[in-house]
Amino acid sequence: MYxxxxxxxxxxxRIMQQxxxxxxxxxxPTVDGRKVVLETVDVMRQYHQYDEVVTAVHRANLQVFAxxxxxxxxxxxxxxxxxxHLCAGLDRPNSGSISVRGHKLEEMxxxxxxxxxxxxxxxIFQSHHLIxxxxxxxxxxxxxxxxxxxxVSYEQHFKRLITALDLADRxxxxxxxxxxxxxxxxxxxxxxxNRPQILFADEPTGNLDRANxxxxxxxxxxxxxxxxxxxxxxxxxLSIAARADRVLKMEAGRLxxxxxxxxxxxxxxEGGEE
Ligand code: ADP
Ligand code: MG
Numbered sequence: 001m002y003x004x005x006x007x008x009x010x011x012x013x014r015i016m017q018q019x020x021x022x023x024x025x026x027x028x029p030t031v032d033g034r035k036v037v038l039e040t041v042d043v044m045r046q047y048h049q050y051d052e053v054v055t056a057v058h059r060a061n062l063q064v065f066a067x068x069x070x071x072x073x074x075x076x077x078x079x080x081x082x083x084x085h086l087c088a089g090l091d092r093p094n095s096g097s098i099s100v101r102g103h104k105l106e107e108m109x110x111x112x113x114x115x116x117x118x119x120x121x122x123x124i125f126q127s128h129h130l131i132x133x134x135x136x137x138x139x140x141x142x143x144x145x146x147x148x149x150x151x152v153s154y155e156q157h158f159k160r161l162i163t164a165l166d167l168a169d170r171x172x173x174x175x176x177x178x179x180x181x182x183x184x185x186x187x188x189x190x191x192x193x194n195r196p197q198i199l200f201a202d203e204p205t206g207n208l209d210r211a212n213x214x215x216x217x218x219x220x221x222x223x224x225x226x227x228x229x230x231x232x233x234x235x236x237x238l239s240i241a242a243r244a245d246r247v248l249k250m251e252a253g254r255l256x257x258x259x260x261x262x263x264x265x266x267x268x269x270e271g272g273e274e
Pocket of ligand 2: 080081082126202
């Protein structure tokens with residue numbers, strides 16, 4: 001965990017621990033007492049284009065614990081987004097298994113999976129994916145239609161989100177009337193509105209300058225502390241990866257631990273994406 005020594009940090013840690021205990025009380029404990037909220041076993045995802053087969057994700061094995069911050073790094077095209085979409089239940093693997101809170105996503109119907117996602121998972125996409133015909137407010141509230149957890153109360157949470165994200169006077173604008181940074185913040189609010197237990201973020205700071213990137217990262221980390229949610233983040237930013245509990249690297253579809261050395265660029269990284 002990112003080491004902070006002051007009292008406020010200690011309090012935040014206690015709140016996070018309590019949140020984790022609350023939402024994982026019903027999960028079986030693992031050997032060391034931590035609980036697994038996400039597990040992939042030998043996950044494969046291939047794309048067929050004409051005669052060619054592209055293996056975007058090759059036998060990915062991953063375990064993420066409740067409240068953990070996992071960063072995934074890797075060159076453009078190495079399969080990071082595909083893996084994130086699979087874990088978030090937005091895409092189905094060709095083979096292998098993905099479990100969230102012990103429930104296998106492949107055993108769920110599309111409808112059940114949609115509801116499950118709404119209840120437990122949040123996703124910040126690489127390219128916002130806001131619905132262009134809906135206002136910022138409507139975009140933020142879309143996931144609430146897919147959530148039936150009784151303990152989720154929106155009013156206070158919503159107010160704090162839009163204040164923290166500085167969106168209060170932008171709520172009735174369409175995405176096309178917002179700056180790139182504002183669109184990103186709307187996408188973040190949408191991902192957080194249901195208080196997810198796992199938050200997936202695909203290069204959430206990729207298009208932001210350093211100051212805005214720091215602000216967004218700060219918000220995601222604060223949210224993680226408050227909700228006790230796990231954070232699985234794809235990033236090219238090594239200073240962000242350095243703050244994760246664990247860093248993994250995708251290389252040509254293969255996921256492996258990365259030693260998190262900060263003394264150079266990622267091998268093979270040529271900058272920019274999409
Ligand atoms: P990253 O996020 O690391 O840049 P992606 O997961 O987007 O990588 O892509 C991994 C590989 O899968 C790339 O070779 C990409 O071209 C391919 N790919 C991704 N999406 C599709 C798709 N819908 N159809 C065909 N190929 C795809
Ligand atoms: Mg990507």
